[in-house]
Amino acid sequence: MADILQKIASKLYEGEDEEVAELVQQALDSGLTPKEILQDGLIAGMDQVGKDFKAGDLFVPEVLIAARAMHAGMNVLRPLLAASDSPTVGKYVIGTVKGDLHDIGKNLVKMMLEGAGFETVDLGTDVAPEAFVRAVQEHKPRIVGMSALLTTTMVNMKSTIDALQEAGLRDSVKIMVGGAPVTAAFAQQIGADAYAPDAATAVDVARKLA
Amino acid sequence: MSEQVPIETLHPTIRMLSDEQIQAIHNTSLDILSRTGIVMKNEKARRLLLDAGAWESDGRIKIPEHLVMSAIGSAPSRIPMYNRLGELTMPLEGGNVFFGSGSDCVFTIDVETGRRRKATYDDVYRIARLTDGLDEMDFVMSMSNPSDVPPMDVYIHGFVGMIRGSVKPNVYTANHRGDMEDIYRIACAVAGSEQRLRERPFLMLYAESISPLLYPDESVDKLLFCAEKGIPVTYPPSPNTGGGGPITLAGALALGNAECLVGLVLTQLVRPGTPFLYGMNTAALDMRSAIVSYGAPEWPTGMAAWCDIARYYGLPVWGAAGATDSKVVDAQAGLEAAISIMTAFLTRCNLVHDVGYIEYGSTSSMEMLVIADEIIRDVRFIMNGVEVSERTLAREAIHRATPGGGFLADEHTLRNWKWAQFRPRVMDRSRYDEWAERGAKDMAARANERARRILAEHDVPPLPEAAEEEIRAVLRRRAGK
Numbered sequence: 294m295a296d297i298l299q300k301i302a303s304k305l306y307e308g309e310d311e312e313v314a315e316l317v318q319q320a321l322d323s324g325l326t327p328k329e330i331l332q333d334g335l336i337a338g339m340d341q342v343g344k345d346f347k348a349g350d351l352f353v354p355e356v357l358i359a360a361r362a363m364h365a366g367m368n369v370l371r372p373l374l375a376a377s378d379s380p381t382v383g384k385y386v387i388g389t390v391k392g393d394l395h396d397i398g399k400n401l402v403k404m405m406l407e408g409a410g411f412e413t414v415d416l417g418t419d420v421a422p423e424a425f426v427r428a429v430q431e432h433k434p435r436i437v438g439m440s441a442l443l444t445t446t447m448v449n450m451k452s453t454i455d456a457l458q459e460a461g462l463r464d465s466v467k468i469m470v471g472g473a474p475v476t477a478a479f480a481q482q483i484g485a486d487a488y489a490p491d492a493a494t495a496v497d498v499a500r501k502l503a
Numbered sequence: 504m505s506e507q508v509p510i511e512t513l514h515p516t517i518r519m520l521s522d523e524q525i526q527a528i529h530n531t532s533l534d535i536l537s538r539t540g541i542v543m544k545n546e547k548a549r550r551l552l553l554d555a556g557a558w559e560s561d562g563r564i565k566i567p568e569h570l571v572m573s574a575i576g577s578a579p580s581r582i583p584m585y586n587r588l589g590e591l592t593m594p595l596e597g598g599n600v601f602f603g604s605g606s607d608c609v610f611t612i613d614v615e616t617g618r619r620r621k622a623t624y625d626d627v628y629r630i631a632r633l634t635d636g637l638d639e640m641d642f643v644m645s646m647s648n649p650s651d652v653p654p655m656d657v658y659i660h661g662f663v664g665m666i667r668g669s670v671k672p673n674v675y676t677a678n679h680r681g682d683m684e685d686i687y688r689i690a691c692a693v694a695g696s697e698q699r700l701r702e703r704p705f706l707m708l709y710a711e712s713i714s715p716l717l718y719p720d721e722s723v724d725k726l727l728f729c730a731e732k733g734i735p736v737t738y739p740p741s742p743n744t745g746g747g748g749p750i751t752l753a754g755a756l757a758l759g760n761a762e763c764l765v766g767l768v769l770t771q772l773v774r775p776g777t778p779f780l781y782g783m784n785t786a787a788l789d790m791r792s793a794i795v796s797y798g799a800p801e802w803p804t805g806m807a808a809w810c811d812i813a814r815y816y817g818l819p820v821w822g823a824a825g826a827t828d829s830k831v832v833d834a835q836a837g838l839e840a841a842i843s844i845m846t847a848f849l850t851r852c853n854l855v856h857d858v859g860y861i862e863y864g865s866t867s868s869m870e871m872l873v874i875a876d877e878i879i880r881d882v883r884f885i886m887n888g889v890e891v892s893e894r895t896l897a898r899e900a901i902h903r904a905t906p907g908g909g910f911l912a913d914e915h916t917l918r919n920w921k922w923a924q925f926r927p928r929v930m931d932r933s934r935y936d937e938w939a940e941r942g943a944k945d946m947a948a949r950a951n952e953r954a955r956r957i958l959a960e961h962d963v964p965p966l967p968e969a970a971e972e973e974i975r976a977v978l979r980r981r982a983g984k
């Protein structure tokens with residue numbers, strides 16, 4: 294039994310999307326629950342990917358290919374997962390702050406979060422504080438992530454936190470910030486809950502917050 | 504013997520692309536423009552393109568070949584750049600190669616404490632002054648986004664810091680048209696008048712589209728501003744391999760070429776003859792760290808390739824060198840800078856920026872600038888080639904020499920040593936004991952000393968009072984006073 298879960302994890306690690314989908318189906322047919330398959334197969338595999346990426350043994354494309362295999366498995370599982378064992382670790386709203394058009398880093402963070410089982414809502418770039426507020430009202434995420442790559446735009450992280458505060462939503466979410474000019478000290482100074490210097494750390498931090 | 508025609512000295516060059524390769528990349532770029540199309544967020548530019556013969560389909564603007572070719576035809580083949588005193592110091596043309604710093608770093612390495620910290624206005628000014636004092640540096644860029652000024656005024660203070668700190672031509676950045684107008688006002692005051700600025704431009708805008716194929720409103724607006732005024736602009740996209748561009752260099756070049764040509768077309772539609780510097784940036788998105796690498800060999804390889812394309816079009820060309828991904832000034836920094844500087848020379852890139860960047864463009868370093876200055880001097884020696892003439896063949900000196908005796912005290916040595924040999928300034932060739940006695944300093948420590956010495960001793964002529972007045976007026980207006 295556990296054999297097949299291990300196989301799912303290792304095929305996922307290798308990025309074999311079709312095989313992962315087939316194995317997930319086989320596991321279901323053999324009587325394993327969707328939740329078991331998710332936790333001990335797919336997520337277990339992705340965890341290993343995350344660990345090895347952080348250690349420098351895996352490269353970004355390998356992580357993305359593994360994430361694709363994760364999605365292939367999820368496509369089989371999703372219709373069967375009851376609301377209670379919701380497929381996601383939590384909802385994560387992410388965007389690049391107002392005035393800033395850099396999104397390569399933000400996109401990578403998003404992809405890694407999805408790989409780790411988060412359901413993400415991507416607001417894109419040049420996202421005004423009001424747009425973050427609206428997204429929080431609409432999607433009720435666990436975490437809001439903001440990206441800024443410019444000295445001139447990182448101040449808009451503070452404006453966004455202020456806007457959430459004013460809308461009475463600040464305490465309903467955890468706020469993470471990141472991007473080249475952002476530091477842990479700055480995060481603390483503007484009242485964010487956490488900072489991460491890169492995508493792999495972002496996943497670890499998000500898991501702790503979620 | 505009567506006077507003979509001298510033997511010409513060969514100065515080494517490289518070619519990265521064959522004619523056939525250039526043609527294939529050019530053709531692909533034309534396909535990208537006419538079949539794939541671009542997304543144009545600036546309404547004025549959209550109208551310009553459509554009125555000139557571009558069309559819209561699938562939500563994209565498609566640009567036909569004839570627009571591109573006529574823009575290449577009307578763009579100047581050379582951009583003579585002046586210093587702010589009105590002297591021609593940087594003719595961007597032919598095989599000329601000019602080096603300068605980079606823009607907008609977040610951090611700097613404090614030259615006094617060695618600590619990495621957020622950059623301030625004073626850093627822009629001081630690094631500009633250092634750059635002014637370095638012989639091999641031909642132009643300045645801001646090197647910092649000052650963190651101690653109001654965020655909306657960052658680019659104004661960046662510009663002011665540069666022109667106060669250096670007389671050398673500058674390449675500046677800006678946020679939007681409002682910044683452009685204020686910078687232009689200050690520049691006119693420096694030059695004396697609008698006409699004088701157009702005749703002797705000492706500044707060039709650096710703006711960029713977003714690869715792939717996206718043209719943001721404000722970025723295009725800045726480009727149009729330069730064309731309206733007829734002042735120099737460069738608009739290099741960054742199809743970084745695996746990030747903004749395909750993972751393969753040929754694809755990145757085809758995309759970057761197409762994207763850059765759109766900028767060219769726009770400037771030439773607004774004002775034929777607008778000085779436009781062609782180029783792009785092909786850094787690599789490193790697949791392990793996910794940083795955009797400034798030390799990767801993809802960049803110089805790409806640079807040599809787009810310099811070949813620029814020559815095919817007959818346009819002056821932009822590039823980058825002298826930067827590193829290293830967090831400190833170490834062997835990696837020297838290695839990455841040397842390789843890129845050598846390539847920039849060999850490919851005859853006209854304007855080479857980013858010299859002195861460390862930490863993949865996040866941090867500026869005065870030590871790195873000083874070391875790169877030394878590397879440039881060193882590589883320039885190689886580029887000078889081997890003069891072959893009666894004075895260098897040393898026929899008579901060889902004839903005179905005692906077999907096994909050497910040339911140290913020969914008249915030929917004493918007469919020619921000064922120009923014939925390279926003399927380093929920062930690199931150390933002293934004997935062990937002397938080196939130890941002088942504190943056993945490594946290259947970074949010596950570069951630090953040289954930087955501090957130049958800062959202490961180098962004088963820069965002040966701005967004309969009219970310019971200082973204009974700066975005060977601009978900042979007053981911005982503060983709402």
Ligand code: B12
Binds near residue numbers: 469714863
């Ligand atoms: C690529 C790039 C661009 C591209 C962006 C394309 C795109 N689609 O994103 C283009 C060419 C368009 C561009 C434009 C500009 N850029 Co730019 N750009 C870069 C560059 C080279 C790389 C950034 C990048 O993508 N890195 C790769 C990604 C994967 O890394 P990352 O973004 O750092 O993200 C990681 C972490 O920061 C973190 N992270 C990021 N976001 C988040 C969010 C959360 C919630 C968390 C937890 C973590 C996290 O995790 C990510 C993954 O590991 C940097 C220099 C550099 N080497 O870093 C300059 C840089 C950021 N740009 C800079 C500048 C100045 C500009 C311009 C203003 C230039 C100009 N004058 O036009 C414009 C601004 C346009 C605008 N309004 O936004 C400066 C910023 C300086 C400063 N002090 O603010 C830099 C540092 C370069 C420099 N020294 O000049 N740029």
